[in-house]
Amino acid sequence: MPDGQLVRRFPVPDSRLIDNAYWDIDRSENGTDTEKLFLGDHNRLPKPWDVATCTEPDLRRDVWDWYDRVVIWFNHEYVWDPAAGMVPPCWPLHPHLVHEIGVIADQRRRIEMATNANALEEWHRYAVPAFLERLQKRAKQHCDDHHQPWPARTRFAHHLARDQANPRVEAFEADVNSQQRMEGEPGRPKLLLVDESGDLVDPETGQVL
Numbered sequence: 001m002p003d004g005q006l007v008r009r010f011p012v013p014d015s016r017l018i019d020n021a022y023w024d025i026d027r028s029e030n031g032t033d034t035e036k037l038f039l040g041d042h043n044r045l046p047k048p049w050d051v052a053t054c055t056e057p058d059l060r061r062d063v064w065d066w067y068d069r070v071v072i073w074f075n076h077e078y079v080w081d082p083a084a085g086m087v088p089p090c091w092p093l094h095p096h097l098v099h100e101i102g103v104i105a106d107q108r109r110r111i112e113m114a115t116n117a118n119a120l121e122e123w124h125r126y127a128v129p130a131f132l133e134r135l136q137k138r139a140k141q142h143c144d145d146h147h148q149p150w151p152a153r154t155r156f157a158h159h160l161a162r163d164q165a166n167p168r169v170e171a172f173e174a175d176v177n178s179q180q181r182m183e184g185e186p187g188r189p190k191l192l193l194v195d196e197s198g199d200l201v202d203p204e205t206g207q208v209l
Helices: 016-030 033-038 057-078 095-111 118-139 153-160 162-184
Strands: none
Touching (some): 016 033, 057 095, 095 118, 153 162
16 A cells, blocks of 8 residues: 555456456346347356356456455454454455355445445445444454365255255255146136026126126
């Protein structure tokens, strides 16, 4: 930080690839029909707030670099007491933090384009406290000195074990089969009306049967 500078400015993305990704997302919502068609499947567009969607290597590298600068900025500007919650240096090894940081970074980037302080006040009031609270609950103090292995790894492996996975698959199949059987069964008797002359009338269409 330069001498005398008391606060740091938020590190907006300085990557052409990230800028292009955001531009494509904007065009997918606000572009012309031709632009929307040119983009192809909009669900497959890379979203910089979700690094998992950024599959192009150079873009993904730039997103990681941006996240890292955001974390450094956040820890400096918003964490006074480390006990209140500080993003650990091993945050890339914590998927739950990666997802959180992407959202925090994107929200704060949008605030840079705001024309008043309302969005920033909302960010301070809700986003930051909620993020720090979740950080405390999930990371706790496991990585204060050095990165700790994933505490839930044993239970997660148990969840994927064949003796646990097979009953889930069987339950899914039984549920699907129950729906197929219901579709093949005769429908419930249809209600009919009788008019004054004794003719049957379809109550939905009014057709005399």
